[in-house]
Amino acid sequence: MTDVIGGAGCSARRIGAHGHWGGARWPDSIVTVTELVIETTGLRCRYGSFEAVRGVDLAVRRGELFALLGTNGAGKTTTMETLEGHRAASAGTVRVLGMDPVVDKARLRPRVGIMLQESGFAGELTVAETVELWRSVTTGGAGDRRGRFDVLDALDLAHRSGVMVKQLSGGEKRRLDLALAVLTRPELLFLDEPTTGLDPESRRRTWDLVRALRGEGTTVLLTTHYLEEAEELADRLAIMHRGVVAVEGTLGDVLATEPSRISFLVPDGLSVADLPGLPSVLSREVVDGRVELSTADLQQDLGVLVGWANARGVRLPRLRASQASLEDVFHNVRGMVERAGVAA
Numbered sequence: 001m002t003d004v005i006g007g008a009g010c011s012a013r014r015i016g017a018h019g020h021w022g023g024a025r026w027p028d029s030i031v032t033v034t035e036l037v038i039e040t041t042g043l044r045c046r047y048g049s050f051e052a053v054r055g056v057d058l059a060v061r062r063g064e065l066f067a068l069l070g071t072n073g074a075g076k077t078t079t080m081e082t083l084e085g086h087r088a089a090s091a092g093t094v095r096v097l098g099m100d101p102v103v104d105k106a107r108l109r110p111r112v113g114i115m116l117q118e119s120g121f122a123g124e125l126t127v128a129e130t131v132e133l134w135r136s137v138t139t140g141g142a143g144d145r146r147g148r149f150d151v152l153d154a155l156d157l158a159h160r161s162g163v164m165v166k167q168l169s170g171g172e173k174r175r176l177d178l179a180l181a182v183l184t185r186p187e188l189l190f191l192d193e194p195t196t197g198l199d200p201e202s203r204r205r206t207w208d209l210v211r212a213l214r215g216e217g218t219t220v221l222l223t224t225h226y227l228e229e230a231e232e233l234a235d236r237l238a239i240m241h242r243g244v245v246a247v248e249g250t251l252g253d254v255l256a257t258e259p260s261r262i263s264f265l266v267p268d269g270l271s272v273a274d275l276p277g278l279p280s281v282l283s284r285e286v287v288d289g290r291v292e293l294s295t296a297d298l299q300q301d302l303g304v305l306v307g308w309a310n311a312r313g314v315r316l317p318r319l320r321a322s323q324a325s326l327e328d329v330f331h332n333v334r335g336m337v338e339r340a341g342v343a344a
């Protein structure tokens with residue numbers, strides 16, 4: 001099991017809990033009764049003497065979209081390439097659709113769609129020829145001929161069918177990569193940074209297509225550097241740093257691992273000493289007359305504070321309350337990993 005902890009009262013799994021997954025709402029029964037399309041246990045991957053992935057446990061359930069986020073060099077691509085069967089694990093177990101992705105690569109290929117960071121298709125072929133070639137490689141020529149036009153259409157590439165791949169723009173190439181990955185309507189789709197370099201409209205189209213596939217039951221493992229992409233699409237997500245998973249769960253679970261904030265100006269005629277004590281406050285600072293609180297339970301502390309003020313007819317000038325953002329959590333993963341004592 002990866003070395004992770006759960007924050008009190010939330011079901012995210014977070015690194016540093018002395019070898020067990022914590023979190024009150026993470027019932028084992030869910031994991032055991034739901035079919036796992038991807039499962040790794042203690043996954044480790046080496047490049048020579050350098051260990052890029054250092055004991056990762058992943059459990060991706062059928063039909064969910066799981067986002068793998070992380071700092072540069074965290075090991076996301078290495079993990080994905082191992083799941084795709086492109087490299088062997090140096091330790092741990094890996095199951096994809098119940099099979100070993102290296103040993104059973106040929107059996108997995110028709111069921112899995114892969115969008116790599118770099119595709120490397122022949123530049124001299126047209127878009128249509130590339131799609132046709134890829135269709136015959138992956139399905140032996142069988143399959144739905146109409147489907148290929150639908151997917152080119154969905155990604156706004158139909159009008160570029162007769163253009164050579166080398167003449168496509170970077171964003172168009174990326175969209176072609178995605179079109180090829182989804183051509184056979186795979187059960188499982190690996191998307192490695194699918195929207196890097198795309199303009200906002202193309203990104204939106206890509207999200208729509210991914211959502212539609214997920215709606216049809218496709219399981220998706222996505223890596224991305226765009227936090228809003230994970231927020232938009234992911235059922236669950238994990239954030240990696242230096243080869244380990246720092247935190248994992250639904251977006252809500254992951255956000256709940258970081259304190260929320262409340263701030264307001266000290267009301268006229270009162271001093272800081274007059275303010276009420278709040279049950280879940282973690283820290284309190286007063287800067288230039290502004291009270292800044294961090295809290296483990298925003299709803300509870302905000303309720304107590306506002307209730308106190310209303311009962312006394314006190315206004316709390318420039319009152320602001322905000323939950324932690326995914327960016328806040330992301331910024332703290334380095335610290336989480338270091339505090340857990342597993343930094344490389």
Ligand SMILES: Nc1ncnc2c1ncn2[C@@H]1O[C@H](COP(=O)(O)OP(=O)(O)OP(=O)(O)O)[C@@H](O)[C@H]1O
Pocket residue numbers: 047050052070071072073074075076077078079
């Ligand atoms: N072929 C290789 N030989 C040696 N080291 C490698 C090789 N490929 C990757 N690495 C190293 O392994 C670590 C993990 O790399 P990986 O590409 O998996 O990270 P990543 O999380 O996908 O990073 P990024 O977000 O920057 O793309 C990095 O430190 C990288 O330098």
